[in-house]
Amino acid sequence: MEIKQINIGIIGGGNLGRSVAEGFLKAGIRASRIVVSRRRVHLLDDLHAKGVRIEKDNSKAVIGQDVIILAVKPYQAVDLLNELNPHLKPGQILLSLMTGLSIAELAALVPEGVLIFRVMPNTAVALQESMTLIAAPDCDPAIQKLVGDLFETLGKVIFINEELMAAATVLGACGIAFALRFIRAAIQGGVEIGFGADVAQQIVAQTVKGATELILQTGRHPEQEIDKVTTPKGITISGLNEMEHQGFSSALIRGLLVSYNKLNSGK
Numbered sequence: 392m393e394i395k396q397i398n399i400g401i402i403g404g405g406n407l408g409r410s411v412a413e414g415f416l417k418a419g420i421r422a423s424r425i426v427v428s429r430r431r432v433h434l435l436d437d438l439h440a441k442g443v444r445i446e447k448d449n450s451k452a453v454i455g456q457d458v459i460i461l462a463v464k465p466y467q468a469v470d471l472l473n474e475l476n477p478h479l480k481p482g483q484i485l486l487s488l489m490t491g492l493s494i495a496e497l498a499a500l501v502p503e504g505v506l507i508f509r510v511m512p513n514t515a516v517a518l519q520e521s522m523t524l525i526a527a528p529d530c531d532p533a534i535q536k537l538v539g540d541l542f543e544t545l546g547k548v549i550f551i552n553e554e555l556m557a558a559a560t561v562l563g564a565c566g567i568a569f570a571l572r573f574i575r576a577a578i579q580g581g582v583e584i585g586f587g588a589d590v591a592q593q594i595v596a597q598t599v600k601g602a603t604e605l606i607l608q609t610g611r612h613p614e615q616e617i618d619k620v621t622t623p624k625g626i627t628i629s630g631l632n633e634m635e636h637q638g639f640s641s642a643l644i645r646g647l648l649v650s651y652n653k654l655n656s657g658k
């Protein structure tokens with residue numbers, strides 16, 4: 392099966408669900424192949440205007456779909472899957488975007504033969520720049536490839552073992568917020584040294600994009616690129632070392648660990 396021929400049902404058209412739908416449209420998947428459900432359907436009028444079918448009744452977003460994407464909050468999952476259960480058929484592919492629910496926990500709530508994947512994208516899906524981590528069940532490699540190809544249309548994909556899903560959530564999905572907080576702080580510094588906020592934002596965003604591309608395109612370690620801009624006794628190394636004295640790397644690593652431990656403890 393080709394990804395442009397699959398029929399996709401997205402259950403839960405909130406922040407992430409609607410972003411996934413928008414990303415698929417940008418990737419050239421026909422609107423007529425996508426259906427999105429949520430209870431307050433009027434909030435999806437813009438997607439409807441683009442030709443996406445919108446449903447209030449979840450069963451209509453599930454019946455006949457090849458791939459069903461679950462994008463509700465984790466605490467809504469049990470009730471939702473009890474509702475969907477009679478409408479799911481063996482061979483359908485269920486992609487859970489929900490944090491914290493294992494493949495085994497989800498499998499207990501759906502008919503046998505439904506293929507369950509866990510998929511952890513981030514909000515850059517709408518721009519096709521997501522980092523998406525996927526944990527696959529033990530199934531036909533062609534189906535795993537299909538799911539990988541589907542999310543490749545929304546950015547980069549890495550398949551991981553399911554036990555790394557919590558780490559993937561923190562580094563990839565929460566990571567968007569961590570990176571944006573760095574950007575915000577740099578903008579605030581930029582304003583203090585003389586730029587208006589708009590110009591500071593453009594400078595910081597493009598500089599971060601450039602730094603990212605330097606390591607993505609060359610595969611080099613960040614420190615190799617840092618070495619190129621740190622002259623002995625120079626201004627860059629002085630600023631960097633002061634940031635480290637103030638706990639820059641340590642704060643970031645400790646923040647990641649707090650998020651990870653909180654996710655694992657279920658609080």
Ligand SMILES: NC(=O)c1ccc[n+]([C@@H]2O[C@H](COP(=O)([O-])OP(=O)(O)OC[C@H]3O[C@@H](n4cnc5c(N)ncnc54)[C@H](OP(=O)(O)O)[C@@H]3O)[C@@H](O)[C@H]2O)c1
Nearest residue numbers: 403404405406407429430431462463464465488489490564
């Ligand atoms: N945001 C991220 O960066 C991110 C990244 C990776 C994974 N996730 C996961 O993605 C999931 C969704 O997150 P989100 O930020 O998109 O949350 P969200 O904005 O609250 O979206 C959830 C949507 O589900 C809908 N919904 C709730 N109950 C429903 C039901 N019974 N049937 C149909 N739709 C229902 C809600 O709309 P109505 O109230 O109108 O029904 C809501 O819009 C979460 O499990 C989260 O862990 C999020």
